[in-house]
Amino acid sequence: MRQFFGMSQGGNLEEAAIGLSNPEFIMLISNNRQFEQHVAELEKLFPKVPSIGCIGMGYDTRIVEDGVSIIAYTEGTEVVANVLEQVSAMPVKYIHRMEQDLMKIDASSDNTVCIDFCSSNDACVLTTAYSLLGKRNIQLVGGTGDAGKVSANGKVYEDAAAYAFVKNKGGRVKTYKENIYKPLDGQYLIASETDRSNYLLGALNGKPAKQVYQEILHIDEKDITDQTFINPFGKLNGKEICIISIKAVEGGALTCYRQVNDSDVLVLLQLQDYKMVANDTIQRICYDFNHISAVFSVNCLFRYLLFSKNNDMQEYLETMSKLGSHAGLVGYGEHYNNQFVNQSMTCVVFE
Amino acid sequence: MLISKKRVRARKNGEPGLYPVVYVSKNLREYQKEMVSKEVESLNELRNIRLAFHKVLREDMKLKENLDTFHDVFASVGEISGQFAEVRDDITGTVGNVQQQVNQLKGSAEQVQECFEEIQNTFANFQEAIENIKKCMKQIITVADQTNILALNASIEAARAGEKGKGFAVVAGDVKRLANEIKDLAGVVEEGIGGVEHEAEKMSESITASNEAMAEGVDSVNTTYDMFDEIISAADGAETVQDKITATITESREKLNEVKQSFADTEAQYKKVMAHIEKARELGTMKGSMFEDVDNMLSQIAPIIEEYENA
Numbered sequence: 001m002r003q004f005f006g007m008s009q010g011g012n013l014e015e016a017a018i019g020l021s022n023p024e025f026i027m028l029i030s031n032n033r034q035f036e037q038h039v040a041e042l043e044k045l046f047p048k049v050p051s052i053g054c055i056g057m058g059y060d061t062r063i064v065e066d067g068v069s070i071i072a073y074t075e076g077t078e079v080v081a082n083v084l085e086q087v088s089a090m091p092v093k094y095i096h097r098m099e100q101d102l103m104k105i106d107a108s109s110d111n112t113v114c115i116d117f118c119s120s121n122d123a124c125v126l127t128t129a130y131s132l133l134g135k136r137n138i139q140l141v142g143g144t145g146d147a148g149k150v151s152a153n154g155k156v157y158e159d160a161a162a163y164a165f166v167k168n169k170g171g172r173v174k175t176y177k178e179n180i181y182k183p184l185d186g187q188y189l190i191a192s193e194t195d196r197s198n199y200l201l202g203a204l205n206g207k208p209a210k211q212v213y214q215e216i217l218h219i220d221e222k223d224i225t226d227q228t229f230i231n232p233f234g235k236l237n238g239k240e241i242c243i244i245s246i247k248a249v250e251g252g253a254l255t256c257y258r259q260v261n262d263s264d265v266l267v268l269l270q271l272q273d274y275k276m277v278a279n280d281t282i283q284r285i286c287y288d289f290n291h292i293s294a295v296f297s298v299n300c301l302f303r304y305l306l307f308s309k310n311n312d313m314q315e316y317l318e319t320m321s322k323l324g325s326h327a328g329l330v331g332y333g334e335h336y337n338n339q340f341v342n343q344s345m346t347c348v349v350f351e
Numbered sequence: 352m353l354i355s356k357k358r359v360r361a362r363k364n365g366e367p368g369l370y371p372v373v374y375v376s377k378n379l380r381e382y383q384k385e386m387v388s389k390e391v392e393s394l395n396e397l398r399n400i401r402l403a404f405h406k407v408l409r410e411d412m413k414l415k416e417n418l419d420t421f422h423d424v425f426a427s428v429g430e431i432s433g434q435f436a437e438v439r440d441d442i443t444g445t446v447g448n449v450q451q452q453v454n455q456l457k458g459s460a461e462q463v464q465e466c467f468e469e470i471q472n473t474f475a476n477f478q479e480a481i482e483n484i485k486k487c488m489k490q491i492i493t494v495a496d497q498t499n500i501l502a503l504n505a506s507i508e509a510a511r512a513g514e515k516g517k518g519f520a521v522v523a524g525d526v527k528r529l530a531n532e533i534k535d536l537a538g539v540v541e542e543g544i545g546g547v548e549h550e551a552e553k554m555s556e557s558i559t560a561s562n563e564a565m566a567e568g569v570d571s572v573n574t575t576y577d578m579f580d581e582i583i584s585a586a587d588g589a590e591t592v593q594d595k596i597t598a599t600i601t602e603s604r605e606k607l608n609e610v611k612q613s614f615a616d617t618e619a620q621y622k623k624v625m626a627h628i629e630k631a632r633e634l635g636t637m638k639g640s641m642f643e644d645v646d647n648m649l650s651q652i653a654p655i656i657e658e659y660e661n662a
Contacts (some may be wrong), residue, residue, distance in 0.1 A: 124650065259643075263390040318426045
């Protein structure tokens, strides 16, 4: 298979599509102003080609902040794209679609990946999707788009999760998650007084969450939201850690970019040397694959802001390009199998 | 699960329709919430156990460190005890040297004593010689007296002989004068001998006193020598004490090692317990995600049914 990346910083879709022929699957990453237009243009340019799209920032070795990017697969993939609708309330209503699509593509765990772009209620969508995918060990990588809109097969949907099963006919697929943080200490924080619909975290170990965060890090209240770049929360799930970013302070509670549930066990995380972590990820991937056809990744907006603040974003993209054809998007939340995480990078590698 | 149109129609006819499903799902969510609430309590308890056990482990570590300190103390005692043996060896060596010196002193003193005895013997001979000289002097005086008497008789006879005896009277007078001079000289000699005898007696007394002092010194040397023997004997006794200390330390170390082994066994058990606690904690964290999944799924039932009911 081959991966195509085209872009237009000025938002010209035709320009972004120059050089793309006979695509088997297209991912559109557009801007808020032109999303509907780009979806329609793309469908016109490549009718009937399976596609999914969202609003965000695309990248290969450069970032496209406010234009349009196209990531497409050619020569050796079989893809089916579709959408789960009404995700804020009942994504399971459309699970049968997904079930049929999975059967249609005759997916197997080692050669097929599910890529998804979600508009909202990510955790519920992932629970729903993985109730099906988990049984077949199908891996999932995806992210949250902006403005509550996604597209699938030339149509724009609100309150939906667009997905595509991408089958690599030439080899394996494998998903990865990169965490540039590690637990600060052995202090486990048990969440309670949460409000999952508002992503509110009320208490940790029975004390107000804000107070606990401040006491551990010795910081003022005004610094809490900035501190999340350095010290986000990590939700423990067995040996896995799902990063949770802090969005705002609300009284004695903290609102986050992901839902926190009563009885979730959290730890505070500490930022590591992210360049070293990125190199470790590359080494891990190279260890697993002798030949890489393509890498598609989703990077969190927080990581983009952090790297950009340190003038490291360009270097990071160039580092990732050592793997070969690397492209992806900056999302508002990342999906890795059944996990909805923040401040992470998830990716799928095609052999 | 697809809801049939027949069931939806049933709701329109006044039957409960899908309400029981909504009711069940609502209750399941409440049970789930209750389970989560209990899970929070359970996790808190587990956290408390973990914290308490960490404390136990810290205390155990401290105790172990104290045991190690004991080990060090025993090692120090053993070392000091060893140093004590060195000191004992030094004492024995020094005492041996001193004893050697004392022996030499004793030998020198005995030689001096022998010399004193020789001096005393020589002195006795000297006193005897003086006595002989004194006797000789007495005989000389006696001879001088007799000579004087003879000279006097000769003078008388010379006087009787008259003119013819005048020459003899002169000789008799010379003899008498000579005898008197001899007598005077003998007196001077006797007086000198008396002085010599007096000084000799004083010397004899000094020699005797020195000899007695030397004898006392030799006695003291002998006593000191014996005391050194006692010191060595006492030092040897200390060696026994040191051996006992070493034996006690060895025994204590063995006991300490047994205690340490017990602690190592306990620690291994603690680690197992800790591993179980960690595993329980890890499983607890997975339950959180499972509760989330359950809630995510259950939360969809009511809106789906509501939608079907309204359709």
